[in-house]
Every structure is written in C-alpha cells, then in structure tokens.
Amino acid sequence: MNRRLKLVASVMLLSMLMMLLSGCWDNHELDTLFIVTGIALDKANDSEQLDISLQIGKTKSNVSDSDKSNSQQASTIQLKTTAYTMMEGLMEFNRDSSRTLLLHHNQVLLLGSALAEQGIKDHIDLFLRDHEARMEVLVMIADGRADEVLSAKLDQEKISGVFLAREMQDLYAVSPYYKIRMLDFASRLRDGTTSPIAPIVALKETDKKQEIKFNGFAVFKDGKMIGRLNNDEVLGYVWAMGNVKQCGVVTDSDLGRAVFHIINLDTERDVTLRPDGGVRVTLTVDATLNIGELRGFNGMTPKDLMPYLVDLAQNEIRRKITDTFVTAQTLNADIYGVGTSVYREYPKEWKELKNRWNELFPDTELDVQVKVHIPTTGQIVKSLEMEGSKS
Amino acid sequence: MRIDKGQISGTQFMFSVACFIQASAPLTTFISAVTLQDSWLVLLFGAVLCLPLIWLYRTLMVMFPEQNLLQILVEVYGPVVGKVIGVAYIWFFFTLASLNLTDLGKFTKLTIMQETPNVVLVLMCVLVSALAVRNGIKLVTKYSTLFTIITFILLSIGTILMLNQIKLENFMPMFDQPVGKYVQGIHIISTIPFGELVVFLMIHPYVKLSRRDATKYLFLGFGLGVITILVILLLNIGVLGNLLGMFTLPTLVTLRLVNLGMALSRMEILFAVILVMLLFFKITLLYYVSVLATAQLFKVKAYRQLALAAGALLIAYGLTLYPSLVEQAASAQEIVPFLWTPFEILIPLLTFFIAKLRKLPNAKEA
Numbered sequence: 001m002n003r004r005l006k007l008v009a010s011v012m013l014l015s016m017l018m019m020l021l022s023g024c025w026d027n028h029e030l031d032t033l034f035i036v037t038g039i040a041l042d043k044a045n046d047s048e049q050l051d052i053s054l055q056i057g058k059t060k061s062n063v064s065d066s067d068k069s070n071s072q073q074a075s076t077i078q079l080k081t082t083a084y085t086m087m088e089g090l091m092e093f094n095r096d097s098s099r100t101l102l103l104h105h106n107q108v109l110l111l112g113s114a115l116a117e118q119g120i121k122d123h124i125d126l127f128l129r130d131h132e133a134r135m136e137v138l139v140m141i142a143d144g145r146a147d148e149v150l151s152a153k154l155d156q157e158k159i160s161g162v163f164l165a166r167e168m169q170d171l172y173a174v175s176p177y178y179k180i181r182m183l184d185f186a187s188r189l190r191d192g193t194t195s196p197i198a199p200i201v202a203l204k205e206t207d208k209k210q211e212i213k214f215n216g217f218a219v220f221k222d223g224k225m226i227g228r229l230n231n232d233e234v235l236g237y238v239w240a241m242g243n244v245k246q247c248g249v250v251t252d253s254d255l256g257r258a259v260f261h262i263i264n265l266d267t268e269r270d271v272t273l274r275p276d277g278g279v280r281v282t283l284t285v286d287a288t289l290n291i292g293e294l295r296g297f298n299g300m301t302p303k304d305l306m307p308y309l310v311d312l313a314q315n316e317i318r319r320k321i322t323d324t325f326v327t328a329q330t331l332n333a334d335i336y337g338v339g340t341s342v343y344r345e346y347p348k349e350w351k352e353l354k355n356r357w358n359e360l361f362p363d364t365e366l367d368v369q370v371k372v373h374i375p376t377t378g379q380i381v382k383s384l385e386m387e388g389s390k391s
Numbered sequence: 392m393r394i395d396k397g398q399i400s401g402t403q404f405m406f407s408v409a410c411f412i413q414a415s416a417p418l419t420t421f422i423s424a425v426t427l428q429d430s431w432l433v434l435l436f437g438a439v440l441c442l443p444l445i446w447l448y449r450t451l452m453v454m455f456p457e458q459n460l461l462q463i464l465v466e467v468y469g470p471v472v473g474k475v476i477g478v479a480y481i482w483f484f485f486t487l488a489s490l491n492l493t494d495l496g497k498f499t500k501l502t503i504m505q506e507t508p509n510v511v512l513v514l515m516c517v518l519v520s521a522l523a524v525r526n527g528i529k530l531v532t533k534y535s536t537l538f539t540i541i542t543f544i545l546l547s548i549g550t551i552l553m554l555n556q557i558k559l560e561n562f563m564p565m566f567d568q569p570v571g572k573y574v575q576g577i578h579i580i581s582t583i584p585f586g587e588l589v590v591f592l593m594i595h596p597y598v599k600l601s602r603r604d605a606t607k608y609l610f611l612g613f614g615l616g617v618i619t620i621l622v623i624l625l626l627n628i629g630v631l632g633n634l635l636g637m638f639t640l641p642t643l644v645t646l647r648l649v650n651l652g653m654a655l656s657r658m659e660i661l662f663a664v665i666l667v668m669l670l671f672f673k674i675t676l677l678y679y680v681s682v683l684a685t686a687q688l689f690k691v692k693a694y695r696q697l698a699l700a701a702g703a704l705l706i707a708y709g710l711t712l713y714p715s716l717v718e719q720a721a722s723a724q725e726i727v728p729f730l731w732t733p734f735e736i737l738i739p740l741l742t743f744f745i746a747k748l749r750k751l752p753n754a755k756e757a
Contacts, residue, residue: 017515025504025506025507025508025511026503026504026505026506026507104657128637131501131502131505134647134648135644135647135648136647136648136650136656181648183631183634183644183648186634186637187631187632187633187634190633190634190637191633341560343564344560344563344564345563345564347564347567
C-alpha cells in the first residue's frame, strides 16, 4: 500500500516537474520569431537620433512551388525606424510587428559612414549589454547609407547580411585581421591608444545589378571615423600584423611583372624605446611565397631570376607596409596597437608615455626587415620567354 | 549521537571537494575583475597559500575523526561559548547556501531563461535539493563524481574549440598592477572558493578515512578544483583580453565566440549546463550542512523534518540578500572576504591551538 502511494506520488511529482521545466516563459517557436540577419545604423536628420534598419531573413520552404511568383518575392523583410537609442527602436519594432525579434543570429552590424564620422561610441552599448547580443557579430562601415547596403539585391546570396558574413569568413582564412568582430572592435575602443578599424563596404550599381564591394578599412579615433585605408593599404596593414595565409603580392619592374602567392607570412613585432624618448618599431617579416604568374623577364636564366624575384617581393612587401604605416601616422591613428605593445613590453615607462601617445605615434620610427623564401615555382620551372627554355 | 547514519567513501569525498571548488569556476568575475590578466597567477599563489589552511582542516579532521565542527567547538570551548560560535557557523553556512542559490537563479536567468521568474528557477533547485538533503549525506555526495567528470569533459571540449582564438599577448604584462590589488585578489581567492572548504569539517565523520587517506583525498580534490578554475581563467584571459573586466559572465561570452567553420558555434549551452550542475551540487551540500548543523544544535533527532522549512527560508533569505547584482559583486570583492575570514581561518586556527593546549582528543580518551 505504502509502496503504491509512493509510486503515485513520484509520478505526480515528475509530471509536475515536466510541466514546469519545459519553461512556460522562455518558449520560442520558430513561427513566432523574426530572425534578424543584419542591423544597419545611420545618421538621422536630427543628429541626436538614429535611423535603424533591420534585415529579417524570411523563413521559407525550399520546395519549389509551381507558382512562379513565389520565387520573385523578396527573401528578406526590412524594418525601418528612427529613434534616439537602439533599444527604443527595437521596442518600436516589437510593438509594430507580429513576431518577436531574435537577435541571436544577427550576422552583421553596418554603420553608415556619416554616423561613423559623427561618432559611434554611444550607439553600441546595446550590442554589448543585451543578453541576446553576441560578441561575434561583424562590425562594418557602409560607404554612404548603411540601410542601402543592407537592402541590396544580390545575385550571389539572397540575404545581404549572410553574404557579408560569408565574405568575411573567406577573408578570415586569408588573415584573421580582416574580420572585425564586435569583440575586437570594442576591445580597441576600450584600449585607449589603439585605433579601432572596420572594413568598409560599398554598394555598386551597374545596369540593374547591385553588388557589394569591399572598399578598404575605416580608421577610428576616439570613437569617430577619421579616415580610411584603401585596398592596397589594407594589404600593408594585414602584412604588418602577420599571420597571413593566402594572398597575392603584385610586383612590377622594368623587366616584367611577377605575381606571387603567399603561402605563409608571419610578422614579428619588436618595440624599443629610443634614447631620445621616442619609440622604434621593428617588424621582421618572414614570408614563404609561391610564384603565381610571371610576365616578361626575357632573357633571364632561372638561376639569375630567383634572387631577383626574391628581391622584388621583399621590396614590394616592405614598400606596402611602410606606405600604410605612413598613412596611419598621417592620420595619427595607431591601428597596429603599437602603444599596447609598448605597454606590454615597458609597463612602467608606459604610464608616462601613454599621455603623450598622440605626439609619440607620428614620431615613431619603423624598421621593416623582410625575408622572403620562394621554395617552389609552380607547375613549370621556366616560363616560355625565359632564357634557356629555347635550348 | 550521529543524526545521519550514512557513510561515504574516500573517493566520493575527494570528488565532493573537487566539485565544491569547481562550482566557483563558472563565476570567475569575483577574481578576474580585480586582477585582470594576472588572475591566473593570483589563483596559483592563492592556492599555494591555502595549502597550510587545507592542512589545518585536515589536522582537525584527523584530531577529531568522530566529531563534526559543531561538536568540536562544544568540546573545545565548552557548551556555552561553543554553541554561540556554532550558531554563527550555522548563519555562515546558511548565508553561503543562500548566496549560491541567488547566483544560480540570476545567472540561469541571464544565460538561458531570460523571461522565467527568478523564484521559479530557485524553487525548482531547492525542491530537488531538499529531496537529496532528506535522503542524507550519501545522496548529497553521490553525484559529485559524475558532475566533476562531466565538467571536465565539457570544459575540454570548450577549450579545444577556443584554442584558435587565444591570443598569448593578452597575458602580458605581468605584475603591472599595484601590490594592493594582488593582496586583495589572493585574499578573495583564498576566502571565497578555497576557504569555503571549511564546510567539509561538518561531514568528515561520515567518511571512512584513515589519517593518510584524509590528506590524500582532501588535497587531490582541492587540486582538481584548482585546475578547473585555472583552465577557465586562462581561457577567458586569452580570448577576451582587455574586455575581461567588462562582462558579468566572461565564460559565457567566451563560449559564445566559438566558431569553427561556421558549423560548430553557439556553444554557450555548455556553460549553462556546467553552471546549473555545479551550483546545484554546492547548494545541496551547503543546504545539507546547514540543516544538519541546526538539527544538531537544537538536538532534533529527525532532521529530515527541517529540510523543507529550511529550504523555504533559503529562498526568502536569498531574495532579500542583495538588491542587485552590482552590489553583490561589489560586496564579493570588498566585504565578503573580510566577513568570511574569521569563519574560515581564525576560528579553525584558534580551535586547533586550544585543542592542542588542552590536549583535547587524548584527554577524553584517557
């Protein structure tokens, strides 16, 4: 009798738990959600306000319908509003829509360049604080209006947010420094001396077709966009940071044009304090290249050519790195985190240097040592025009 | 004299110790917010400095193999003073249990169940805990082995997936902060996770231990716990760098960053599993100890009857302890270490010396 009572009691208890544990409050059904795939922030007419635009990936069955008009439908929904803060905007969206917004799968945060120039420090608090906010969201700057980039109709991918995320994932394989996540961005904003950077994307329209182009890096200082690096300078930056896995090095000389393929490029950074109080940075670049393509170099023997090519590649890498460094110094933006390197190397001296960093960085000396190895020449040993190929 | 007839083995005791310390691992903010990138060093220093403390607990365990802390106190200080200190200890255990319960509620809410009311989460935990407490020490410690192993497995998975995002330069520079911060950090680390081991003085009579085994299992368990916290701290520092001090739950943020080829991502549920599991264990053990101590103090034979009432009190107490997380964190950094010091270090030390002077355990036998 007692045993049976116990059994009944435990079954009742368990079923009660079952009901309670399933979570009456936090159930999210797919058909009640709007999955946000991209957020664009723009400067509004009123400079205190923000133009907020959300891209929502539509849940849609993959089964091809006989009804053709179905495929013509847009695969995203765009919500737009203007508000003082991001949260107010989200509240408005939630009030005016039939479903709940889900930010977990947000791929990208696009900031319009006008807003970036005005300053963004005040606008990203939500992206760090909200419980749905993820530090892996990509931060990008849109040339012009961010909502236009977000609403681009692309051939390659139906959802532009996903397109941007995949593009960045590919670039990440080239160098991790291409991909700027919220974590990296916020970390630099908080750092004090290191300038945050973010990739710029631009919308390009050519006869009814819309494309998104990668257009260099935006450089920030004190939370404001103060300048940009063009695509060439971005290469110089990425090479200076090291850990590059695949990328091209284009060189041009009197004898011909050679394009190299980077197999591995590593950069070691060494900072020292100069006797006169300034800072010297030594970058030791160690690169393993592959010959990608050669044009010209008529009449050279392979034996002469290799040292010549090594020299050519070394000079090109050094030139790009130096060029970018000069640009950064002109902007007075420490995009490399040289200050942080000094802090890590000389924590005591840094306390004093930190306050003068704005004067010190433009005065920093750069020394680039490049060592290039070219172990293989590709599938052919000689090119058609080279000396010795005719014999 | 013994209220609970259960007995546990040495291995179970070891895993209980390990699990108890591990429970502090998901919530590393109390230390990482103070000493930032040097937290792991502080942890190691703290652990080494705590070895004598653990040795003290171990000595007390060996000196009084048949009596738990409350009985030791009565024996050493006499019935009146001993009982007064005993009441203070009950308050200490009870507060600890309550604090951990609040943590469980708040952090579960923060990680997975944002809209669920705090009371519901806390109530569920207390109901299950009460079930264990009513069944005695055997059930309370039974799952420690499983929990410890699951924690290790999940943690290794998380660590392996995060390896590619660790930046070694985030650990530099070392020893850059004012000395006071390190002292504060070591004080926090020795009182908050490690010194709390004093609760094991309440349950050691249930362990079948010889003198050598007591040392071995206690220190092994301690070591396992320290390793867990160390791994989590290293991971957080390496991944988050200078943002470490900004987040409420750095480990959650770290695990959210897992991204391996776009397929393996969003692993934060691992964190939630570890958090709930370990905190549940810690709460149950503290809950059990407070109920046991109360029953003993008031000479209640049927301590089981106290379990549910104590649980209700735990919830109510926990809800009123701190008005907000911010204040709780501030107090964990500034006040709690000083408040806990007498319970964890001073009183056991004093007890040890007085017992030695009065030649207590031997005098009784003689």
